[in-house]
Amino acid sequence: MSEFAIKDEFLLDGEPVKIISGALHYFRVVPEYWRDRLEKLKAMGCNTVETYVPWNGHEPKKGKFNFQGIYNIAEFISIAQDLDLWVIVRPSPYICAEWEFGGLPAWLLKDENMRIRCHYEPFLRHVDDYFQVLFEQLVPLQVNHGGPIIMMQVENEYGGYGNDKKYLRAIANMMLEKGCVVPLVTSDGPWHDMLENGSIPELAFPTVNCGSNLKGHFKKLKEFNNGTGPLMVMEFWIGWFDAWGDTEHHTRDEKSAAQELKDILELGHVNFYMFHGGTNFGFMSGANYYEKLLPDTTSYDYDAPLTEWGDTTPKYEAFKQVISQTSKLPKVNFSTEIIKKDYGKILYKNRVSLFATLDSMAESIYSDYTMPMEKLDQNYGYVLYRTNIGKKREIEDFRLIHANDRAHIYINQELTFTKYDLELPVKESFELTAEENILDILVENMGRVNYSIKMEEQRKGIKNGVVINGAYQSEWQHYSLPLDNIEMVDFNKDFKEGSAAFHQFQFEIEEIGDTFLDFQGWGKGVAFVNGFNIGRFWEIGPQTKLYIPGPLLKKGMNEIVLFETEGVYRDEIYLTDKPGY
The missing domain is CATH 2.60.120.260 (Galactose-binding domain-like)
Incomplete structure (x- = not known):
């Protein structure tokens, strides 16, 4: 049994330790490769691995929990311990991570009054129910109980979303009540009001997230902490993520990143974000929204030291060289043989067309008016909306009201047009030429926004309805297509x-x-x-x-x-x- 503490420095059993950590999300890597990726993290010189915990992966339906397969967090942490790595856990409820809805479960949005990431009692009750089960997994794995977990984080970058300290304290106290005994931390950007908004120093130690000017940001963090405590960058951004439609894959040269790493290690402690990005399997890639929707790609390569597929890079070697000047590199034997095949x-x-196999994929649900995905008890994928829009005539005003994210509009199973994001509410005109006309609208959820204030507007499908010649159309059949x-x-x-x-x-x-x-x-x-x-x-x-x-x-x-x-x-x-x- 050990004790990890945050005083003027990070202390393990009273002795100062230098934290050199790398982010590696177990839910973005197949379990068979967890050990390989962790071995490569250790070989680069890291003594710690950091991971988020996605609530939506572990509780995909209210009260139905999943800690198996790619979501077996206890097994992942145990492998880290086998390799003598410490672990930093960032256990939700919100993680950002370019992950669907920032890790929040979509079923929260079935409640039309739901408010997220604030001191709203229904939201906090759901978090408490989840934490009750999650911490049964985490508590035995803390260093105080013989495990490798040395720190846990409260929420994530909350200062970039709100300043509800009552909410932050509620989350922190919930973690303590559920058995967290290792030190709590927060992490926020060092700009504007972020540190002030997102910090609760009486309960959790502040750290920063940034990718450059580390000396300047560490100075700001030191001033914020009144000159006490260690300096840590919880997310050292050594690359970036990609969105569909970007002109090229985002990269960052290893020389500038290595120089920033030198500055960090001279003054404090680091967690690489990401060490290994992995893959947004399934429908779990998130999105950003500022002026328009920016859905993230399936690859979460992040231009990290380890590629999406697990190869080392020049950045890996550059970081390894910098770390070797601070601490002795361990000798690691890689235990997993991985080959690439050209099939x-x-x-x-x-x-087969979707229309032809629709009845084998989904049962229709009737409603007088359109229902969003969440009201259909569906989290991800597509919804097909169907209705009879009557005789042949001119349609001068066709609009989708409060729809997200991308819609294919079919008349009698012929594609009429496709609308995406900002185009969705724009009026369309067309002519119906058949004696009877069936309207089908296939709406895709392209990933709920995972950062900033647009998170409050993430109900998918068609929420308010479809306007035809100035009036709402009624009598709809809904086909849920989560493709599971x-x-x-x-x-x-x-x-x-x-x-x-x-x-x-x-x-x-x-x-x-x-x-x-x-x-x-x-x-x-x-x-x-x-x-x-x-x-x-x-x-x-x-x-x-x-x-x-x-x-x-x-x-x-x-x-x-x-x-x-x-x-x-x-x-x-x-x-x-x-x-x-």
Whole structure:
């Protein structure tokens, strides 16, 4: 048993320690590779690993908890301890992390009055219920109980969202009541009011998040802390994330980052954000929203020292060199053999239109008016809205009212137009030429905003309704399409050009390795490997390949299914051993 304390310095059993940590999110890496990534973190010279904890991953439905597979946090922390690494845990309720809704579960939004990240009793009750279960996992793993956890963080960058100190204190006290005995910290940007807004020094020690001018920001942090305590950058931004539509993959040169690291280690302590970014599997990539929607790519490579697929980089070597001047580098034997495989061209086997297999994928739910995704007890994916809009005539005013994020509008299953983000409420005009007309609207949730004030406006689908010639349209059928039942796609049904469709590929392999799905020539959608959702693709880039970790494959027959929404597809896909953008 040990004790970690924050005094004038970080102390372990009364002795000063230098924290050199790297961020590695267990939920962005397949469990079979946790040990490999942690070994490489240690070999770079880190003595600590930091991870967020995504509430929406651990409680996907209210009262239904998941600590298995990629969400087995206790196993991840235990592997870190096997490697003699300390652990910093940042356990929600909000994590940002470019993760869907900043880690908050979407089911919170079923309550129309819900207020998040503030002292709103219904929100706090949900957090308390979750913490009761989460801390059963974390408490035994603290250093005081023989585990590796040395610190836990209260909320995350709260100073960039609000200044509700009553809320922050409630979260901190909740953590203490649930058994947290290691020191609490907060982390905020050092600009404007952020440190003041997000800090509760009487309960949690303040740290900063930044990527440059570390000496200047450490000076500001020292002044804020009245000259006492250690200086730590909880997020040293050594790269950045990408959004769909960015002109190129974000990178940062290793020389400037290494120089900043030298400055940090001269004065204090560091946590690299990220050491290894990993992948936004499934529908879990988040988004930012300022002037327009900026949904994050599936890759969370972050230009980190370790690539999305686990290779070391020149940045890794540069950081390793800097750290070696501060502490002795350990000798680490890498225990996981990882190879890359080029499986080549694979021809399609079957394809079927969404409309043809809709009834096998979802049951219709009737409502007089449109319901958003959350009211349908759905968190992610797509919703198809269907109604009869009557006889042939001119439609002079067609609008979607309070809809998010992207909608395909079909008349009698023919695509009429597609609307995205700011275009959604814009009036459209068109002519109905058939005697009877069925309107279908396929709406995609492209990832709830994970940062700043737009988080309060993240109900997906169509919230208020559809206006046709100045009046709200009623009598709707709703089809929930979270695509968590991909095995229910009926490939015996018909395929129609130009519509959203499922495309099936099968291939046999004798040797398993990491590979990369090159989706150039495809439009937009999501990919499934042996039923596992590996994430979104979109022809606008900058990402052009999806990483497929070897453990998702099996010897013998494998299946890939692409759900593509634009009618842009090819008869083949390519699985290559060449990673990158």
